[in-house]
Amino acid sequence: MALFQPARRAGTGTGTSEIPAKQSTRRSASGYEAVHASRDFWTIRRRAHSFIVPACVAFLAWYFLFVILAVFAPGFMRVSVFGDVNMGLCFGGAQFASTFLIAVSYRRWARRRLDPLSDRLRRRLEDGQR
């Protein structure tokens, strides 16, 4: 447990200054290093990245595919799907849908898979300070 003991919590203030003095942040920073190298922390980080990185790559690729199709393949975007509703409008609607979907699924995923882990580590770190 002592391993996870930052000397003091950064930002609890030194009274006059809003920004903690240099010396104290040094000490607390070295405490964080041990946590950073710990297995629990690496699990949290790896798990967070396992959702966030693919999600970011996917939504950026999907968005730029849409933009490039709109700019360089306007003919394709004008292909009718039914009546006056064309490919471009369907793609645009799908951008809205995918944005809502990613936001909602990230919230659900983080609540179930990520928050319990980071809560546990935070509680341990905060208990260690008292």
Next chain:
Amino acid sequence: MAHVALMAHATQMARPAAGVLASSGTVGTPTLNFGIFAFFVLVTLVIAVSAGGKSRSASDYYAGGRAFTGWQNGIAIGGDYLSAASFLGIAGIIALAGYDGFLYSIGFLVGWLLVLLLVSEPLRNTGRYTMADVIDLRLRAVPVRAGAAVATLVVSLFYLIAQMAGAGALVSLLLGVSTVAGQDLVIALVGLLMIVYVLVGGMKGTTWVQIVKASVLAAGAAVTSVWVLSRAGFSLPALLSHAAASSPAGRAVLGPGLEYGVSTASKFDFISLAVALVLGTAGLPHVLMRLYTVPDGREARRSVIWTIWLVGLFYLCTLVLGFGAMWLVGGTAIKSAPGGGDSAVPLLAFHLGGTVLLGVVAAVAFATILAVVAGLTITASACFAHDVYAGVLRAGQADPADEVRVARITAVVIGFVAVLGGIAAKGIDVAFLVGLAFAIAASANLPAILYSLLWSRFTSRGALWSIYGGLISSVGLIIISPVVSGQSTAMGAIGTSLITSPHVNFAFFPLTNPAIVSVPLAFFLGWLGSVTDRRPVDPARFARMQVRAYTGVGAERSNRS
């Protein structure tokens, strides 16, 4: 507090009823519109006074005591984000150019995923009030804080001037103020009001103003959209067909290319704009600062999800409003009205609900400008007081009470600068100016934020190179683009250049939006500056940053708990 918003809305609906009788025909009654404006200003001032009256500490002034809940802050972020450019500008572009305006709104929405996934929680967990706090936790170097502050101030001022310029155009349309001096007076009044909001309300007061404004805006957009859809038998395809049938371009308006497909330059211009929109949101200082008004990182995440719903549904409404205006008002009438595309929604409202609905829409648009302008002012003043005064000039040893005093004085100064800038920039398309602010934010702010949060070998030099490189390249490219010179006849999205004389032309850069060049350049410079920096990076700082970012340990607490 939600009932206040509803009440405000209900009263706005009821009040104009008397005005219908006094209607003089044409486009609404200026007296009525003015009455509604005054009423909204009064209501929001009361809210700002009652909510912000107890603002004393720095945390109260900058972050509203960090006591807002996720949904409150989510709606307030939406209020800060949905500017007049969104409401009037995008619907106007859709009404005139069809599908290309829709492309705009998608970029404005999709960018929020970057805020949600990469920025919101780590930023709330590691910072205090400003973006510079986060970079500073990693690098703690006075020049880096100064650089981040300069970038924040430039982006805020750019955005602010865009809003002020829009206020002039809008009011000239709705209040019938057509003289130049009259418009300048209106811009000055808007500036004065926003200073009052910020001084009296602080972050808590302005947040409530945003919440009220966002609710009224969403309700106004939803009611008008449903009204339009009811004319088309509640069928979106039918609405699209009607719109296409009434446009001279026919079904082409339903596909891309009318505005941006003209030439190769305009195609790349659009891609550049798309880069700016999707990456700029996560670098907008007034959005980032709002993330500090909630108790913890998890509430910050929740608030961004609320914002995504609000912004997304709102932009779906603008699609209906834009095509509705194309169908019911017609492109010719919109183009010939004062304000051009920006007048599409007011004209549509007049067509549907006469002076009553026009008055409501006008009040909503005016409220939007006031609220966004107040949000930007508080951000810029916090940045100057916290980063420049306390962080740089006083090297972190300033008295918090002094810091707040400096912030208040700065708010007044920024108000004056914005009024002068708004007077100088009036007449330029608001949506377009906002696109430029996004480009600067994406270039100067975003690379430094992402590198600080995610890359262990990021150094102070890398930060300085990416911030100043992004800032100078984006602003510089705008200066040597057709925005400033070389376009003496109106054409495409920007109309004429700032310098309309055909003899002055230093437009060496063909695109009107610099993001496609300046954003990759800023990322590259951040990398290059870091790998060529011989001074060792402090691994302990990075460790602290990441542990705090992922667990929320040591984050700034709410005043309430």
